[in-house]
Amino acid sequence: GAGVSQSPSNKVTEKGKDVELRCDPISGHTALYWYRQSLGQGLEFLIYFQGNSAPDKSGLPSDRFSAERTGGSVSTLTIQRTQQEDSAVYLCASSFRDRHEQYFGPGTRLTVT
Amino acid sequence: GESVGLHLPTLSVQEGDNSIINCAYSNSASDYFIWYKQESGKGPQFIIDIRSNMDKRQGQRVTVLLNKTVKHLSLQIAATQPGDSAVYFCAESGMDSSYKLIFGSGTRLLVRP
Numbered sequence: 001g002a003g004v005s006q007s008p009s010n011k012v013t014e015k016g017k018d019v020e021l022r023c024d025p026i027s028g029h030t031a032l033y034w035y036r037q038s039l040g041q042g043l044e045f046l047i048y049f050q051g052n053s054a055p056d057k058s059g060l061p062s063d064r065f066s067a068e069r070t071g072g073s074v075s076t077l078t079i080q081r082t083q084q085e086d087s088a089v090y091l092c093a094s095s096f097r098d099r100h101e102q103y104f105g106p107g108t109r110l111t112v113t
Numbered sequence: 114g115e116s117v118g119l120h121l122p123t124l125s126v127q128e129g130d131n132s133i134i135n136c137a138y139s140n141s142a143s144d145y146f147i148w149y150k151q152e153s154g155k156g157p158q159f160i161i162d163i164r165s166n167m168d169k170r171q172g173q174r175v176t177v178l179l180n181k182t183v184k185h186l187s188l189q190i191a192a193t194q195p196g197d198s199a200v201y202f203c204a205e206s207g208m209d210s211s212y213k214l215i216f217g218s219g220t221r222l223l224v225r226p
Contacts, residue, residue: 004156031212033213033214035214035216040219041218041219042202042216042217042218042219043157043202043204043214043216044216045213045214045215048211048212048213050212056211056213058211059213091156091157093156095212098212099212100145100147100162100206100207100212100214101147101159101162102159102212102214103159104149104156104157104158105156106154106155106156107155107156
C-alpha cells in the first residue's frame with residue numbers, strides 16, 4: 001500500500017525566502033508528526049497533529065516555523081525567512097490514533113544558501 | 114533535559130555475527146521504546162518496539178531488551194547481513210500525553226563481508 005509521501009524531495013532556497021514542505025500521510029492515519037534531522041544527528045520533534053485536537057507545537061524552534069493540516073489529511077510545514085541553520089532533512093510521520101508506532105516518509109532535504 | 118543517547122556511534126561487525134546496539138534513556142516516566150533503521154537517503158523504518166511492562170521482545174532476527182533498573186535498551190541482530198548496514202536509532206515516548214518520539218543520536222552499523 002501507499003506509504004507516507006513528502007514533496008519536494010529536495011529544496012534549495014536563498015536565505016530570507018519562505019518555503020513550504022508537504023506531507024501526505026497514510027490513509028486512515030489520524031496522527032501526523034513533523035521531525036527535523038540535521039546532518040549526522042537524530043530526529044528532533046517539531047509538531048504533532050491528532051484529529052481535530054489542537055496541535056502540540058512544543059518542538060517548533062521559533063515563530064518562523066508553522067504547520068497546518070487541512071481536512072485531517074495533508075499537512076504543510078512552512079518556514080518563513082529561512083536561515084542557514086534551517087538546513088536539514090524534514091521528516092513527516094503518521095500513525096493510527098493512540099498508537100506509538102509511526103511510519104515515516106522519505107523526507108525533504110532543505111538547503112538554505 | 115531528558116535525552117536518549119547511544120554508547121557507540123559506529124559498530125563494525127563481520128557478516129554472520131550477531132550485533133548488539135545499545136541505548137541509554139534518562140526519563141523513567143517513558144513507557145514505550147522503539148528502534149528504527151535508517152538507510153542513506155531514506156526515512157526511518159520501524160524495526161521493533163517494547164513497552165515498559167516488558168523486558169524482552171523478539172522479532173524476526175531481532176530482539177529488544179529493556180532494563181528499567183539502569184534505564185538501558187539494546188537491539189540485538191542475529192546473523193547480521195550486509196543489508197543490515199544502516200544507522201539505527203532508539204526512541205522513547207509516553208512521558209506525557211503526547212505520542213511524540215524522543216530520538217537518540219544514532220549508531221551506524223557496518224557489516225563487513
